[in-house]
Amino acid sequence: MQQPRRQYPSMTPSPLYLRYLLQEREQQRGRERKKGAAILLEQLAEREQHRIRADQLRRIEGEEMARRIEQLKLEEQKVGE
Numbered sequence: 001m002q003q004p005r006r007q008y009p010s011m012t013p014s015p016l017y018l019r020y021l022l023q024e025r026e027q028q029r030g031r032e033r034k035k036g037a038a039i040l041l042e043q044l045a046e047r048e049q050h051r052i053r054a055d056q057l058r059r060i061e062g063e064e065m066a067r068r069i070e071q072l073k074l075e076e077q078k079v080g081e
Contacts, residue, residue, distance in 0.1 A: 013021075
């Protein structure tokens, strides 16, 4: 039969060391949160740029379509004369 392991005082971490570990963990979490927030902001900016470019392309296509329709109307008028 095995005897239960005893914890010796020298084997337990000191409260100061435990506090240090906790502070390090919290600082790491803070850095990770900031990094995550920066990534999200970058993604939002990229999506906004994509949306603006898509809007510009739609506007240009609409203008080209309107010009083509006007051109076709003029051609029909010439044929009808």
